[in-house]
Amino acid sequence: MPSKYRSNALAAVHETAADLHRVGGMDQKTMRKFDALCLTPIQEMTPEKIRALRTRENASQTVFAAYLNVTPSLVSKWERGEKRPQGASLKLLSLVDRKGLEVVA
Amino acid sequence: MPSKYRSNALAAVHETAADLHRVGGMDQKTMRKFDALCLTPIQEMTPEKIRALRTRENASQTVFAAYLNVTPSLVSKWERGEKRPQGASLKLLSLVDRKGLEVVA
DNA sequence: CACACTATAGCACTGAGTGCTATAGATGAA
DNA sequence: TTCATCTATAGCACTCAGTGCTATAGTGTG
Numbered sequence: 001m002p003s004k005y006r007s008n009a010l011a012a013v014h015e016t017a018a019d020l021h022r023v024g025g026m027d028q029k030t031m032r033k034f035d036a037l038c039l040t041p042i043q044e045m046t047p048e049k050i051r052a053l054r055t056r057e058n059a060s061q062t063v064f065a066a067y068l069n070v071t072p073s074l075v076s077k078w079e080r081g082e083k084r085p086q087g088a089s090l091k092l093l094s095l096v097d098r099k100g101l102e103v104v105a
Numbered sequence: 106m107p108s109k110y111r112s113n114a115l116a117a118v119h120e121t122a123a124d125l126h127r128v129g130g131m132d133q134k135t136m137r138k139f140d141a142l143c144l145t146p147i148q149e150m151t152p153e154k155i156r157a158l159r160t161r162e163n164a165s166q167t168v169f170a171a172y173l174n175v176t177p178s179l180v181s182k183w184e185r186g187e188k189r190p191q192g193a194s195l196k197l198l199s200l201v202d203r204k205g206l207e208v209v210a
Numbered sequence: 211c212a213c214a215c216t217a218t219a220g221c222a223c224t225g226a227g228t229g230c231t232a233t234a235g236a237t238g239a240a
Numbered sequence: 241t242t243c244a245t246c247t248a249t250a251g252c253a254c255t256c257a258g259t260g261c262t263a264t265a266g267t268g269t270g
Contacts, residue, residue: 039171039172039210040210042174060246060247060248061247061248062246062247062248066144067144068192068193068196069147069192069193069195069196070192070193070227070228071192071227071228071229072247072248073227073228073229073230074192074226074227074228076248076249076250077226077227079248080249080250082250083225083226083227084225084226085193085226086225086226086258086259087173087174087175087176087179087193087194087226087257087258087259088173088174088175088190088192088193088194088196088197088258089192089193089194089226089227090174091173091174091193091197091209092193092196092197095209103208104196104200105144105145165215165216165217166216166217167215167216167217175258175259176258176259176260177216177217178218178258178259178260178261179257179258179259181217181218181219182257182258184217185218185219187219188256188257188258189256189257190257191227191228191256191257192226192227192228192257193227194257194258
């Protein structure tokens with residue numbers, strides 16, 4: 001699990017403030033850094049949460065898996081706590097949580 | 106890599122047709138199956154493609170990684186062909202490709 | 211010059227994810 | 241009732257994606 005993003009982002013703010021302090025404009029890179037700070041924090045997903053999410057979307061494990069481009073077997077394991085989603089998988093799940101299955105269609 | 110989705114989806118169409126044949130409406134599950142067929146196919150991502158994608162979005166590897174909730178180290182490896190994204194990572198990348206970095210913010 | 215950011219590189223490690231098969235509970239149709 | 245289909249669970253072996261860390265070099269900026 002990425003652990004440095006939060007502090008990295010905070011560091012970015014600090015630097016961004018410094019950039020703003022300097023008269024002139026923000027360049028694209030700085031904009032991006034600022035954006036990164038605005039990223040929705042990713043929270044852990046419990047097995048229950050994942051299942052609730054899927055049923056909320058009226059999807060079977062198979063269909064749900066198809067949306068996420070993973071195997072149905074993996075979705076089953078997530079829901080039974082045998083594996084826990086991380087990185088990109090977790091990001092995708094939290095995206096579905098906030099915006100629905102449609103956004104990943 | 107999931108390999109059965111395509112044929113599963115085709116099977117779903119067949120069944121959906123049967124469902125429609127039966128007088129009445131489609132239920133939510135069937136709808137979902139139909140939706141699954143409409144999923145944008147995921148194409149492989151070459152290292153060049155990934156780098157082009159990131160630079161198109163004006164993001165450093167670090168910022169790009171933050172968006173995808175992975176480590177900067179991994180992005181570097183993707184771009185150098187040391188690792189190839191799969192499953193959820195690939196899905197996320199193709200999402201950014203089609204809709205831009207903002208959608209995963 | 212020094213400082214900060216960026217990217218590359220290498221290495222050891224681990225567990226997420228794959229692929230397969232088998233089982234059993236629903237559900238629904240003939 | 242039986243037959244068939246979809247669904248979910250389970251177990252197992254395997255592999256490589258992803259992590260975490262550190263060090264290096266290039267670039268640009270004050």
